[in-house]
Amino acid sequence: MFAINAFILALIACALGVLFTSREKGLGRLRDVIDILPLVKPHGLKRIITPSDPRFPRVQGGLLVSTLKTLGGMLLRGVTILLVAKHFGWQDQVLNETAIVMMVMTFMGYWHSANTALFMVRARKANPADPREAKLIEVYNEVLRDARKLERKELIKKYQSDPKKAKQLQHLQSLGDDVPLESPWLLRRLRNVRDGINFVFDKLMPKMPEFQRRAFARFVIAVAGLNRLAEDPELFFFDGDSNAFASGPLPFMSVIAVSSDILQQWLPSEPDVVEHLKDFPEERITRRGMKGVLSHERGHVARFDIMVNALMNLETVVLSMIVDTPVRLVTGFIRTKWVETLLKKLRLPDAAKALGLDWIMRVVGQVIQMGISQVQKIIPAFVTRSRESGADAYAAMVTDRPLDLAYSLKALRPFVMWRRESKDALRRSFLGAKFAKTYEEHRMESAMMALRPIMFIDSLYDALPAQKEEPAPQPKTGNPILDLIIRVVTAVKAGLARIRRAWDSLFYTHPSIETRIWKNCEYEFGKAGFCPVFTEPNPDQEF
Numbered sequence: 201m202f203a204i205n206a207f208i209l210a211l212i213a214c215a216l217g218v219l220f221t222s223r224e225k226g227l228g229r230l231r232d233v234i235d236i237l238p239l240v241k242p243h244g245l246k247r248i249i250t251p252s253d254p255r256f257p258r259v260q261g262g263l264l265v266s267t268l269k270t271l272g273g274m275l276l277r278g279v280t281i282l283l284v285a286k287h288f289g290w291q292d293q294v295l296n297e298t299a300i301v302m303m304v305m306t307f308m309g310y311w312h313s314a315n316t317a318l319f320m321v322r323a324r325k326a327n328p329a330d331p332r333e334a335k336l337i338e339v340y341n342e343v344l345r346d347a348r349k350l351e352r353k354e355l356i357k358k359y360q361s362d363p364k365k366a367k368q369l370q371h372l373q374s375l376g377d378d379v380p381l382e383s384p385w386l387l388r389r390l391r392n393v394r395d396g397i398n399f400v401f402d403k404l405m406p407k408m409p410e411f412q413r414r415a416f417a418r419f420v421i422a423v424a425g426l427n428r429l430a431e432d433p434e435l436f437f438f439d440g441d442s443n444a445f446a447s448g449p450l451p452f453m454s455v456i457a458v459s460s461d462i463l464q465q466w467l468p469s470e471p472d473v474v475e476h477l478k479d480f481p482e483e484r485i486t487r488r489g490m491k492g493v494l495s496h497e498r499g500h501v502a503r504f505d506i507m508v509n510a511l512m513n514l515e516t517v518v519l520s521m522i523v524d525t526p527v528r529l530v531t532g533f534i535r536t537k538w539v540e541t542l543l544k545k546l547r548l549p550d551a552a553k554a555l556g557l558d559w560i561m562r563v564v565g566q567v568i569q570m571g572i573s574q575v576q577k578i579i580p581a582f583v584t585r586s587r588e589s590g591a592d593a594y595a596a597m598v599t600d601r602p603l604d605l606a607y608s609l610k611a612l613r614p615f616v617m618w619r620r621e622s623k624d625a626l627r628r629s630f631l632g633a634k635f636a637k638t639y640e641e642h643r644m645e646s647a648m649m650a651l652r653p654i655m656f657i658d659s660l661y662d663a664l665p666a667q668k669e670e671p672a673p674q675p676k677t678g679n680p681i682l683d684l685i686i687r688v689v690t691a692v693k694a695g696l697a698r699i700r701r702a703w704d705s706l707f708y709t710h711p712s713i714e715t716r717i718w719k720n721c722e723y724e725f726g727k728a729g730f731c732p733v734f735t736e737p738n739p740d741q742e743f
């Protein structure tokens with residue numbers, strides 16, 4: 201609960217700062233204050249699908265549902281923490297310990313989220329000299345230009361309704377579509393801090409060689425998290441399965457990273473990939489599909505999803521601290537009432553009883569901790585799934601073509617599975633069937649596990665499609681009793697499989713690919729139950 205209170209206090213502080221620094225007067229200042237509430241108001245999303253478009257209510261409804269799910273999940277999480285803390289009388293302890301956790305752990309992880317994510321996957325900045333990467337940079341710049349152009353249109357519409365902003369309107373209309381808007385206030389201040397650090401090193405160390413001064417300054421700037429300050433997120437590449445992610449504490453401190461395999465799906469260069477996509481053209485991503493993927497990641501940045509993830513992580517830590525003592529009480533009750541009573545009835549030596557008590561309580565403690573950790577993941581996964589749905593809706597807004605993203609999602613899973621199988625087959629044929637994966641492959645798998653909440657697709661979910669398969673029907677034997685037993689056993693297995701899938705779905709960080717495709721079809725056609733993505737090839741063949 202303290203996390204929610206701290207978040208509200210931070211919003212109030214930001215609102216007061218905007219209120220006193222805004223150049224507007226009266227209601228104009230109030231509008232500026234409202235514009236800093238990205239979690240409550242899906243600000244700046246009326247981009248390409250305009251209100252006059254028949255698809256606009258459906259996409260706007262998807263954004264609203266995503267935001268309401270986020271707020272509902274966070275509110276439920278905070279209420280749970282408050283009730284548990286109040287029941288055990290730990291309000292002051294929770295307040296003090298949470299303040300330390302938030303300032304030291306959560307805030308630093310959140311502030312350095314972009315650098316951490318790039319380091320984990322060993323990403324590198326996009327190289328304009330590479331022809332394939334240059335084409336992707338061109339598509340990415342188109343996404344940014346569309347966003348700036350449409351943001352300018354929104355501002356022009358806003359200024360036209362206010363006679364007091366005639367000068368701002370005239371200045372804005374005189375600018376070209378490709379000219380960036382004015383930098384945010386906080387970005388200008390952070391740049392001043394970064395320039396101040398360079399100035400201090402120049403003044404304090406005038407006799408030191410310039411390259412050493414620059415190295416020291418870059419180190420301090422990186423530690424402060426100010427090494428990535430730009431109006432638009434930077435584009436990076438990393439080696440790995442078809443995927444992408446966005447990370448960063450603020451929109452002007454964010455990055456977007458794209459994997460090498462997803463670039464291969466669009467612009468194949470490896471001979472085996474070229475041959476595979478010739479045989480399976482439906483697994484190839486088009487230019488517009490890549491634009492949809494990048495727009496999705498841009499949506500994460502615009503909707504402050506990394507901030508939401510940081511708040512949920514903070515609440516997870518707080519809840520873990522709160523439930524520690526109740527777990528100890530429950531464990532002690534089980535030990536005194538059940539385990540010790542059971543061991544007393546057994547005719548065993550005292551040393552054996554002590555050893556058995558120790559091992560039994562270890563197992564009981566591990567089981568309780570595992571159960572609590574699993575339950576704690578349900579609400580954060582729910583919130584993360586809601587943000588993914590919102591990013592899909594954002595991409596539909598920006599591209600004006602919801603089916604482009606849907607076709608890209610459809611192409612990703614089979615291509616990822618084929619790439620993994622081909623790599624494993626190559627390893628077995630070249631180095632033997634029992635040859636283990638390399639260190640780099642294990643390291644990348646660990647990085648993907650840690651970065652799951654911010655990836656474009658949940659790689660674990662996509663790697664396990666067999667879990668969705670129903671048990672195969674068994675042939676009849678001719679014996680009525682045996683056939684009945686087989687049908688009952690098959691029905692029980694199918695029911696257990698459905699229960700398992702329903703339980704597992706609570707912990708997925710992303711909605712299923714089928715769900716996301718159907719949602720994009722709803723944005724395009726409404727709830728008519730029609731989705732050509734599953735039955736028809738992609739009509740857009742512009743690669």
